[in-house]
Amino acid sequence: MAGKAQRGHKRRRRDFHVVLGLVLLSLITINLPAESQRAIGDGLRESVLRPFIEVQLIVVRTRARARDYLTVRAQLDSALTFVASGTTLAEENRQLRGLLGLNERSPSRLVATSVIRSGTSGSSSVFRLSASAADGVMPFDAVVTELGLLGQVQEVGPEGSMGYDWSHPDFRASAMIVTAEGQAHGLVEAERGQFREQDRLVLRGTAYLSNLERGAEVLTSGRGGAFPRGIRIGWVGEVARTSAGWDISYYVEPAVYPGAATYASVHIGVPGDALQAAADTADSLAVADGSR
Amino acid sequence: MSAREAIVVASLIIAHLLLRIGFGLGNAAPDLMLLALLLASRSLSLGGGALLGFCLGLLEDAFSMLSFGASVFAFTLMGTLGAQVRHLFVGRSTFFQATYFFLAKWIRDLLAWVVSNPDSREFFVDHVLWESPLMALYAAATGVCVRYLFLKESVSQ
Numbered sequence: 001m002a003g004k005a006q007r008g009h010k011r012r013r014r015d016f017h018v019v020l021g022l023v024l025l026s027l028i029t030i031n032l033p034a035e036s037q038r039a040i041g042d043g044l045r046e047s048v049l050r051p052f053i054e055v056q057l058i059v060v061r062t063r064a065r066a067r068d069y070l071t072v073r074a075q076l077d078s079a080l081t082f083v084a085s086g087t088t089l090a091e092e093n094r095q096l097r098g099l100l101g102l103n104e105r106s107p108s109r110l111v112a113t114s115v116i117r118s119g120t121s122g123s124s125s126v127f128r129l130s131a132s133a134a135d136g137v138m139p140f141d142a143v144v145t146e147l148g149l150l151g152q153v154q155e156v157g158p159e160g161s162m163g164y165d166w167s168h169p170d171f172r173a174s175a176m177i178v179t180a181e182g183q184a185h186g187l188v189e190a191e192r193g194q195f196r197e198q199d200r201l202v203l204r205g206t207a208y209l210s211n212l213e214r215g216a217e218v219l220t221s222g223r224g225g226a227f228p229r230g231i232r233i234g235w236v237g238e239v240a241r242t243s244a245g246w247d248i249s250y251y252v253e254p255a256v257y258p259g260a261a262t263y264a265s266v267h268i269g270v271p272g273d274a275l276q277a278a279a280d281t282a283d284s285l286a287v288a289d290g291s292r
Numbered sequence: 293m294s295a296r297e298a299i300v301v302a303s304l305i306i307a308h309l310l311l312r313i314g315f316g317l318g319n320a321a322p323d324l325m326l327l328a329l330l331l332a333s334r335s336l337s338l339g340g341g342a343l344l345g346f347c348l349g350l351l352e353d354a355f356s357m358l359s360f361g362a363s364v365f366a367f368t369l370m371g372t373l374g375a376q377v378r379h380l381f382v383g384r385s386t387f388f389q390a391t392y393f394f395l396a397k398w399i400r401d402l403l404a405w406v407v408s409n410p411d412s413r414e415f416f417v418d419h420v421l422w423e424s425p426l427m428a429l430y431a432a433a434t435g436v437c438v439r440y441l442f443l444k445e446s447v448s449q
Contacts, residue, residue, distance in 0.1 A: 011337070012338070014339065015337050015338035015339040016338065017339075018343065019368075022345075023365070023368055023369065023372075025346065026365040026368045027361075027365060029350075029360065029361035029364050030359075030362065030407055032360070032361070037361070040354075040360075041355070041356070041357075044350060044354035045355070049309065049313065049351065052310060055310065055313075056315070059315055059316070117316050118312065118313050118316070118355035119311070119312035119317050119319070120313065120353075120356070120363075121356075121363055121404065122353060122355070122362055122404070122412075123355035123356050125358075125412075126355055154357065162357065168358075169412055170358075170411075192414075
């Protein structure tokens with residue numbers, strides 16, 4: 001009897017130590033360096049969770065195939081018209097660049113990819129892309145849809161990559177808006193809504209007297225090298241707040257709603273583009289600063 | 293844990309991953325992972341419950357980029373609590389089961405919120421006082437259904 005009670009007591013003590021150890025380990029997991037957390041996440045995604053990711057890929061592909069044929073046909077027609085008119089523009093551009101003595105733009109290409117979202121807790125704003133390192137995808141490449149900027153690649157693996165959309169708290173993009181006075185520049189970042197569906201973009205740091213019209217197109221400026229120049233972010237909305245004569249912030253109506261994106265393209269070849277853009281925008285910045 | 297309970301728990305975990313990751317349903321699907329943990333931990337030792345919680349939390353956090361570890365912490369504690377509850381309460385009524393699942397889901401969300409990255413977590417009132425109780429009701433209703441549909445014998449024992 002006494003031996004049984006002693007064994008029970010021993011077992012409870014061992015259980016207590018196991019629990020204590022696991023709680024400590026879970027707290028350590030929270031505070032691990034980001035690289036280690038990524039490695040653990042990668043390992044799980046490429047092993048235990050792999051079959052479920054494959055199922056999601058199949059579901060996404062099936063949904064895409066079930067899309068209205070006429071919609072896809074119309075998109076193809078629009079794309080063909082755009083390509084046809086672009087041939088003349090490209091030739092004119094080449095001639096003008098030759099006359100002005102400008103260098104050729106660094107080559108860039110788009111890699112088509114599926115956008116897959118996990119429904120697990122804590123994974124909001126994060127998506128998985130089917131494009132991987134084998135396709136030439138690199139961390140910090142821009143992820144775009146036909147409507148505009150969706151987000152940015154963060155981690156690249158051999159079987160896929162992970163990225164976040166513009167609603168992520170770390171998202172930042174240098175932006176430009178073409179106005180009657182020249183160009184206005186600012187920084188676009190996400191602002192949390194009361195619920196995640198109310199998240200929106202805010203353009204900060206524009207000159208106080210820039211007076212942007214509602215509906216003006218907001219494009220990436222290419223400054224900082226994070227995104228290539230000229231990708232649509234959205235359109236200027238209402239004034240968010242002003243900072244007593246210094247600067248003014250605007251809400252931006254996003255071009256792409258993250259939840260609606262199932263297919264996208266990864267923009268590869270950013271660094272060269274960004275350098276070129278930085279050189280090209282040097283004069284336009286002076287215009288923006290002048291209006292300040 | 294009986295073979296039947298083990299099969300139900302494994303099925304709930306697979307269904308959770310299939311619905312939330314495979315079909316991308318998110319919160320439209322109930323938190324079956326937590327239900328699986330709660331059902332299993334009542335038949336496991338304190339350490340076993342915590343270990344199962346730790347492993348399930350890792351799976352839940354595999355897609356988390358800002359608050360990695362929050363679910364691990366919450367699930368580990370819930371596994372421990374689930375195993376401990378067995379020694380404190382022996383209730384098998386529908387009301388007890390529903391309350392047990394409801395409170396567990398609520399506490400799990402609260403624990404995860406507390407240790408989440410302040411930059412990424414939602415506002416306390418909206419998440420913990422509005423969204424979470426609704427999700428807890430959903431989980432409780434599902435839990436009671438699972439219990440009566442698949443584990444009827446263990447309920448009536």
